Amino acid sequence: MYDFVDQKRMVYITFAVILFISALLAPVAIFYPIKAMFITPEAIAINTSPISLVTGGIGLALLAAGLIVLANVEKRLMKYGMASLLFIAGTIGVSFSLTDYFYVTPEKFVLNAPFTFTSEEYGWNEFDKVEENIIKENGMTKVDSLTFYMENGKIINMPAGSLAAMSGSIINNVQASGGAHERIAEE
Template identity: 40%
Template sequence: MVDFYDQKKIVLVTFGVILLISAIFIPAAVFYPAKVISITPNAEVVGTSGLSLILGGGGIVLLAIALFIPAMMEQPLKAWLLSGIVAIIGFGAIAFSLGDYYYITRDGFTYNPPLAFESSTYTWDEFERVEEKVGSASGTNSIESVTYHFRDGEQVEFSSGRIFEMHGSVTNRVEAAGGEFNRIQEQ
């Protein structure tokens, strides 16, 4: 019986190590493409926040820890209970990671923020204005952040990500729908 128990520990630790190593690349190599595939085919560009990748990697690390716990603890009931709690938190982090996205279509902009499961879709005429903050470093101007202001009072600010690739298209569509574009030069 002791040999079987030791083999079970070896299997748990082995899968835990595999998950730890996978935590480095799975969020970018699997989770992001899964979002792109599962989001409407009408999406022109799909983006996600950096927090999404961190949450996904953290969730996978927690799943690895959930496998290590029963292999390291001697009290099976406490080990599996603690392992289950850690695994639930890990799956929650992965779910939040998968639920964090934004994309544009011909008709509007859809945004599902980090740590939320409900998305908001705005048509182009619901945009009040787009603010682009431009900074200067070593004589070169670059976009530091983009803020979208909506007529219902909501606003969304991005400081990195694929939003900068789609920003020109968003700005053109907002202006065509009657919204404003403001460029703010930061010092």
């Protein structure tokens, strides 16, 4: 029986180490391709916010911490209570990472914002205006963020880094549907 317990601890610790290492790589190498695989093939461009990588990494690290607790804590109630809390928090973190995305199709812009489980779809005719907020950095001019003004009064502000690949497509589709485009230089 003693050997079985040691083997069980070694398995927990081994999987914990794998999850800790995965916490650094999996959000980019695994989670992003999973999102791209399950999003509609009509998508012209797919992306995710940088916070998605953080929540996925933290989620995997919490799952690994739960395994470490199972391997090292002796008191049964504390062991399973702490491990359960860590597993639940880790699963929520991974879920937030997997559900954080946005993409563009010829008909719409779909946004599933960070820390939400439901997506919002916006047809191109629902955009009143797209603002590009321009800054100067190291003598170079670059787009810092995009602000979307919707016809229902909602304002969505997104960093340009995650939208860089699709900003031209968004602006062209909004303008083709009668919306406005404006560049604003920030000082």
